[in-house]
Amino acid sequence: MEIVEGTITLKVPEGSKEVLLKNLYLSCDPFMRNLMNKPQGTETSSGLNYTSGSVSRNELLKFLIPDYKYGDLVWGLTKWEEYSLVPSSQIISKIQHTDGVPLSYYTGILGMPGVTAYAGLFEVGSLQKGERVFVSAASGAVGQLVGQFAKLTDCYVVGSAGSKDKVDLLKNKFGFDEGFNYKEEPDLNAALKRYFPEGIDVYFENVGGKTLDAVLLNMRVQGRIPACGMISQYNLTQPEGVTNLANIVYKKIRMQGFHFFDYVNLYPKFLEFVLSHLKEGKIVYVEDIAEGLENGPAALVGLFSGRNFGKQVLLVAPE
Amino acid sequence: MEIVEGTITLKVPEGSKEVLLKNLYLSCDPFMRNLMNKPQGTETSSGLNYTSGSVSRNELLKFLIPDYKYGDLVWGLTKWEEYSLVPSSQIISKIQHTDGVPLSYYTGILGMPGVTAYAGLFEVGSLQKGERVFVSAASGAVGQLVGQFAKLTDCYVVGSAGSKDKVDLLKNKFGFDEGFNYKEEPDLNAALKRYFPEGIDVYFENVGGKTLDAVLLNMRVQGRIPACGMISQYNLTQPEGVTNLANIVYKKIRMQGFHFFDYVNLYPKFLEFVLSHLKEGKIVYVEDIAEGLENGPAALVGLFSGRNFGKQVLLVAPE
Known part of the structure; x- marks a missing residue:
């Protein structure tokens, strides 16, 4: 993994159905390691193979544009970057419940x-x-x-x-x-x-x-x-x-x-289950938050030696 | 395994709910090997552990007594012996279809x-x-x-x-x-x-x-x-x-x-499926029949070096 710096224009290209997101929190997950492997056997399950030149994908929280309105919060799949332009199919859900719930939870307990x-x-x-x-x-x-x-x-x-x-x-x-x-x-x-x-x-x-x-x-x-x-x-x-x-x-x-991904249809039922228990204090969630995109690679690597204490999150931009 | 000879009385004890069977064909199956192992872990799946002094269990074809009438043919679980006294719960099914179907098939394709x-x-x-x-x-x-x-x-x-x-x-x-x-x-x-x-x-x-x-x-x-x-x-x-x-x-x-055993409830549906295809010649079945109870141990051992050619059966008594 390497940090690449560049300048981008914060604009969705003419005629595009994509959504421009500002990434707030990124998730560090062990499965991302597998996306970096060469394919083994006849098929991979996700088609998400890491290829040289692309960036690891991940869940996100962000602002956005077309179907959605400016300032909506969402979570879904994006790359490890400050801003992402993604097809709306990669947005898994709008975020409706924010009172008393840290946004970072949407990379973990609520994601x-x-x-x-x-x-x-x-x-x-x-x-x-x-x-x-x-x-x-x-x-x-x-x-x-x-x-x-x-x-x-x-x-x-x-x-x-x-x-x-x-x-x-x-x-x-x-x-x-x-x-x-x-x-x-x-x-x-x-x-x-x-x-x-x-x-x-x-x-x-x-x-x-x-x-x-x-x-x-x-x-x-x-x-x-x-x-x-x-x-x-x-x-x-x-x-x-x-x-x-x-x-x-x-x-x-x-x-x-x-x-x-095969159980995303359960999300509304799941959210009701977990939010009610969260509000009653019957479920807790421990996160280990690293700050800054530049600290992402070390946070990801740390998962494999158990350096993280709870769910490893990466804070990219203050809310 | 050893051959034990003895004399028995062909009579169901007074008041017993057991069934007396004459074993015609016995089945040799790889799983029987596992019944001879010492239990591993916390539980075994079948409770059929081999213990010193008992005999391997197996499917059978036989004649019998109470619920059933003399001369009925059945298949189910028995031990490796010429005659067996078993609870009727160990009989899996009466054999109704005998025209054109070898009885030995009830230890294999029909069992x-x-x-x-x-x-x-x-x-x-x-x-x-x-x-x-x-x-x-x-x-x-x-x-x-x-x-x-x-x-x-x-x-x-x-x-x-x-x-x-x-x-x-x-x-x-x-x-x-x-x-x-x-x-x-x-x-x-x-x-x-x-x-x-x-x-x-x-x-x-x-x-x-x-x-x-x-x-x-x-x-x-x-x-x-x-x-x-x-x-x-x-x-x-x-x-x-x-x-x-x-x-x-x-x-x-x-x-x-x-x-x-967990799918015995499918037996009637299965039997209809397989008998119709057998009659139309769309399914065939190859058996390797050893004769005589005394040749059972060698037949069982032979499974593990692939000596059998098709389903290994043991003919105990002529029909």
């Missing part, structure tokens, strides 16, 4: 990570009241919501994270039943057995690799694994081998990858 | 393997007309039906098997579009790219390990992997590592383990 947690648990994961839920990367953008949504569904919830402070956050701020620091567990299988003596109904997969391998040994019959990401594998030249997959057969497990 | 292929493709795998289907262990009890059912659904079908003769069977007898001998492919990924330049929609998983790893690179977006077995892994002390699981996320793949 892609929020819908990801919601769709992953309830649609892909078919979560039922009272089930036993494990989530990895549990203090991250999606994980902290997975845990809180599952608690609101009367589930038993355990999360793993990569530091003592993050584990404290899980237990003391997000209301998880238990949490553990995976870096301090010499045997992940033993750790999971300790927290799930009766096994796991739903594992919300964010990391892959060794964690997934240990989870497979501890899943319950007809367990579900909604797979949102495998962050531990993205930077490896040779990914780790997962050896316990036969448990998918033995235990009739359903493991399913999914992308937020 | 567990048949329903497994049917439910796996159409229920778990959500197969659609015209999709691209790959099946491993393709000449086996389940695989040969997967390919034929998919061809009846106007799909493009490729199978892998472990010998030239088996591959010939796929193409010349079962009507697969293509087939290959996985033992002669130095690069399974390249082989799959050759047969699926546009990728695989449904992979019917019977083997696991290296084949699964190569398949993951070649799946299409929103592909499905109904997982019926992972025979290549059952006898390994340390299973092979599967490294390409991140494709489940990238491509939004759904992989799901399943057992025949």
Whole structure:
């Protein structure tokens, strides 16, 4: 990634159906790393491959022009830049609810990570009241919501994270039943057995690799694994081998990858659900805000060593 | 496994609700190997763990007593023995259709393997007309039906098997579009790219390990992997590592383990489907019949080196 400076004219070209946006907050997400990979296999899922010369895409908040009126706030997909000219199809939603809600939340709890947690648990994961839920990367953008949504569904919830402070956050701020620091567990299988003596109904997969391998040994019959990401594998030249997959057969497990984009239709229902809980103080959201576009690359890279504490946001321009 | 001889009285005990059966054909299936493993993880899926002193369970054809009348033919779960006393809940179905249909088919195409292929493709795998289907262990009890059912659904079908003769069977007898001998492919990924330049929609998983790893690179977006077995892994002390699981996320793949027992309710619909195609000669079934209970252990062991040619059956008593 490199910072490119240039001069632009803040004007939508004659006859264009595009929308001119001023980016206020940008999101830093692990999946962006994958957009930089060379395509593998026959197809990629999103068509959003990073190509030399283009810039990483992302969610945005901004002002705009045609269908919309000047000063409207929206969120959707844009590039990492101060101003963006985008087709209106890349705007996911107008922002109506601003009282008492930080605008940055639309890159997190009220945006892609929020819908990801919601769709992953309830649609892909078919979560039922009272089930036993494990989530990895549990203090991250999606994980902290997975845990809180599952608690609101009367589930038993355990999360793993990569530091003592993050584990404290899980237990003391997000209301998880238990949490553990995976870096301090010499045997992940033993750790999971300790927290799930009766096994796991739903594992919300964010990391892959060794964690997934240990989870497979501890899943319950007809367990579900909604797979949102495998962050531990993205930077490896040779990914780790997962050896316990036969448990998918033995235990009739359903493991399913999914992308937020296929669940955008749930957004109104989701927004009602989450805004009401936010207002009642039953859900909280922790953000880690870096300031200035020039600090974006370091913030993105930091995700892969767990430097972020909560959802990583990039403040581009003051509201 | 050992052969145990003894004398029994052919009588249902006073007050018992059990049914006395004479076993005619027994089925040899890879999953039976798993029943002999020590439990792994927190739970097993079936509760059918092999314990010292008990005998392997299996499908049967037999005569019987109370609810049923003497001479009725049935199929269901029994042990490997000449006569069985079983709760009637272990009888899956009375056998009504015998004209022109070998009784042994009720351990295969008209029994567990048949329903497994049917439910796996159409229920778990959500197969659609015209999709691209790959099946491993393709000449086996389940695989040969997967390919034929998919061809009846106007799909493009490729199978892998472990010998030239088996591959010939796929193409010349079962009507697969293509087939290959996985033992002669130095690069399974390249082989799959050759047969699926546009990728695989449904992979019917019977083997696991290296084949699964190569398949993951070649799946299409929103592909499905109904997982019926992972025979290549059952006898390994340390299973092979599967490294390409991140494709489940990238491509939004759904992989799901399943057992025949959860789809027994489909049996009447399935039977109508398969009997009509059998009568019209649009489906064929290849069996490999061993004779005599004493030859059962060798027949079972043979499955793991691919010694069987088609569905392995054990003839216990002449009809």
